[in-house]
Amino acid sequence: MSRTTGFDDFVRMRSTALLRVAYLLTGDRHAAEDLLQDVLEQIYVKWSRIHGAPEAYARRALVNRATNRWRLRSRRPETALARHDRTESDPSDDLLVRDVVVAALRTLPARQRAAVVLRFLEDLPVAEVARALDCNEGAVRSNTSRGLEKLRAALTAADIIARAPTSGGTR
Amino acid sequence: MTDTDIRDVLLRATDGLSPRADLLDDVRRGGRGRVLRRRSLLGGGVAAVATAGAGALWWPRDGTPELTGSWLLDEPTRGDLAENAHYLRQVRAAWQELHGNEGDQSVLLRDMHVVWAGTTPAGPAAFVAQRYTGAGVRLSMAVAFIEPTASGVKAVGSYNHTPGDPTMPCPRAVLLGPNRDVLLILDTDDPIRWSPSLRYAADGRIVRDYRPVTFADGAASLRVSPQGPKISIGLLSGTDTAPRRVDIVNAVEIEIATKGSAGGDAMHFRELPDPRKVWPADSEAGRAEADAWVAGPLRSYLDNGGYQAGAEAAAWEMHGCTPDGRRLAIRTPSAYDGTRRLLAFLGHQGDRVQVVRGDDLQPSSVLPIVLRLPDEQGVVIAGQDVSLRYRTAKSGWLPVTGEVALLPAAAARVEVKRKDGKAVEVNLL
Numbered sequence: 254m255s256r257t258t259g260f261d262d263f264v265r266m267r268s269t270a271l272l273r274v275a276y277l278l279t280g281d282r283h284a285a286e287d288l289l290q291d292v293l294e295q296i297y298v299k300w301s302r303i304h305g306a307p308e309a310y311a312r313r314a315l316v317n318r319a320t321n322r323w324r325l326r327s328r329r330p331e332t333a334l335a336r337h338d339r340t341e342s343d344p345s346d347d348l349l350v351r352d353v354v355v356a357a358l359r360t361l362p363a364r365q366r367a368a369v370v371l372r373f374l375e376d377l378p379v380a381e382v383a384r385a386l387d388c389n390e391g392a393v394r395s396n397t398s399r400g401l402e403k404l405r406a407a408l409t410a411a412d413i414i415a416r417a418p419t420s421g422g423t424r
Numbered sequence: 425m426t427d428t429d430i431r432d433v434l435l436r437a438t439d440g441l442s443p444r445a446d447l448l449d450d451v452r453r454g455g456r457g458r459v460l461r462r463r464s465l466l467g468g469g470v471a472a473v474a475t476a477g478a479g480a481l482w483w484p485r486d487g488t489p490e491l492t493g494s495w496l497l498d499e500p501t502r503g504d505l506a507e508n509a510h511y512l513r514q515v516r517a518a519w520q521e522l523h524g525n526e527g528d529q530s531v532l533l534r535d536m537h538v539v540w541a542g543t544t545p546a547g548p549a550a551f552v553a554q555r556y557t558g559a560g561v562r563l564s565m566a567v568a569f570i571e572p573t574a575s576g577v578k579a580v581g582s583y584n585h586t587p588g589d590p591t592m593p594c595p596r597a598v599l600l601g602p603n604r605d606v607l608l609i610l611d612t613d614d615p616i617r618w619s620p621s622l623r624y625a626a627d628g629r630i631v632r633d634y635r636p637v638t639f640a641d642g643a644a645s646l647r648v649s650p651q652g653p654k655i656s657i658g659l660l661s662g663t664d665t666a667p668r669r670v671d672i673v674n675a676v677e678i679e680i681a682t683k684g685s686a687g688g689d690a691m692h693f694r695e696l697p698d699p700r701k702v703w704p705a706d707s708e709a710g711r712a713e714a715d716a717w718v719a720g721p722l723r724s725y726l727d728n729g730g731y732q733a734g735a736e737a738a739a740w741e742m743h744g745c746t747p748d749g750r751r752l753a754i755r756t757p758s759a760y761d762g763t764r765r766l767l768a769f770l771g772h773q774g775d776r777v778q779v780v781r782g783d784d785l786q787p788s789s790v791l792p793i794v795l796r797l798p799d800e801q802g803v804v805i806a807g808q809d810v811s812l813r814y815r816t817a818k819s820g821w822l823p824v825t826g827e828v829a830l831l832p833a834a835a836a837r838v839e840v841k842r843k844d845g846k847a848v849e850v851n852l853l
Binding site for chain 1: 433438442447450452715
């Protein structure tokens with residue numbers, strides 16, 4: 254078994270989920286990619302020393318770095334999200350949702366944003382979010398509650414839910 | 425707007441985002457690059473390398489830097505060479521060599537500060553710090569040890585440090601000298617204890633004799649046995665109940681430079697039977713809870729203050745439920761000799777956890793894990809790319825589903841059939 258087999262599997266299986274977290278934490282596609290790459294490089298170097306679930310380590314590193322607002326040396330010029338990520342298959346409603354959600358998340362303090370993203374995008378239990386944010390569960394509940402309140406207000410103001418197609422399902 | 429609505433919009437906002445196809449290649453290239461950059465610095469053969477270690481230099485997205493003080497930057501230089509202008513010029517030159525390129529200088533603020541400069545048994549050494557630009561919330565700095573080498577004074581990599589950020593701690597220890605037999609530790613007002621070597625008790629627990637480090641004028645330098653490829657010393661801060669390993673900044677590089685590899689730790693995560701009876705229904709949550717559950721008793725089997733490279737063999741982590749309804753978790757911590765211990769943890773939630781040690785992991789075996797549990801709770805077996813069946817003393821062959829199983833205590837033999845069709849029988853008694 255090579256040193257990197259487990260690491261490769263980890264990247265293949267988890268990088269999409271981690272990229273989506275990074276994206277909502279940074280609000281910028283390229284910043285998210287750079288952030289994720291840097292965290293994965295850090296994990297690669299430390300792979301033999303990371304005991305337990307590497308994803309928890311990755312989440313914590315993502316949150317810390319996004320919270321600190323440090324950016325890795327730019328691999329590309331930074332671009333605002335806006336329409337940059339439009340693709341042929343992007344329905345305009347989804348683009349609007351993306352813009353509004355990212356703009357709304359940007360109004361939240363970093364730890365509230367992280368708590369909301371990890372609780373509701375990743376569906377993590379409170380204890381796991383507490384690990385990622387390095388705080389107690391009470392602080393997670395408080396940050397989540399406050400963040401949700403602001404996010405709901407912003408999304409309601411943008412009438413975003415009314416625009417969402419009715420999926421009928423829950424997650 | 426319900427919680428489900430919030431989930432839906434977050435999912436829609438990220439729907440369609442996926443990593444670049446070349447992400448893994450880039451990560452591996454970048455990760456190796458970091459190791460190699462640090463390794464090249466060890467050999468002193470490469471000049472003007474950007475950065476390495478816990479992260480590359482970062483710069484801000486926007487805003488004006490908000491800088492707050494740090495004793496690393498604000499206090500006078502300590503050490504017996506603090507007034508030695510000639511040596512301090514050499515230190516500055518080594519730092520400039522590392523960070524002198526235009527890109528790095530554009531983000532570094534103010535002058536580099538020599539935190540400590542002093543004499544060690546390996547020669548003169550130093551520790552330096554320099555703040556760099558950042559938007560907003562926290563002060564961050566680039567820090568490095570400066571070491572004597574055959575080709576002059578060199579920086580031992582360069583590391584990001586953000587006070588208060590547990591993922592960017594301040595490096596405090598380095599191994600110096602051509603034989604890496606001098607341990608230099610920076611005094612950060614945090615008591616540190618060290619151990620020159622380790623041994624194993626009969627039950628597999630690690631035994632180390634820790635003694636306090638005595639600092640003088642900002643640092644301590646200790647003679648140790650030559651380190652590499654294995655590093656025998658241990659360094660801890662924190663309390664006895666909550667010890668924290670003090671990283672030696674060049675430990676991994678020493679292993680690589682002397683052994684050619686930093687070891688490997690591929691992991692196999694598996695679920696044993698009926699995990700949901702005693703663990704959270706979600707597999708990831710179950711893993712996390714199992715990690716937390718075994719953390720305390722596992723600590724005795726881990727070299728918490730040491731710097732062992734991971735064993736080359738893959739680790740296994742499993743959790744499930746015993747026939748009598750107890751929690752069961754399997755862990756395979758690596759040992760100093762490069763083998764992996766095989767440990768089973770059993771107990772009801774809230775009760776004392778029982779630890780059972782089996783024979784060490786047999787990575788080259790068709791069945792690397794065979795562990796008979798106490799109290800007639802059965803036999804844990806695990807393999808890869810195999811099909812299994814077992815028999816008792818009185819039965820014929822019975823089927824096994826999957827490659828991992830908890831067989832009944834009466835199981836006497838297991839047949840392991842590999843993909844090539846070759847079958848091997850393993851005795852379980």
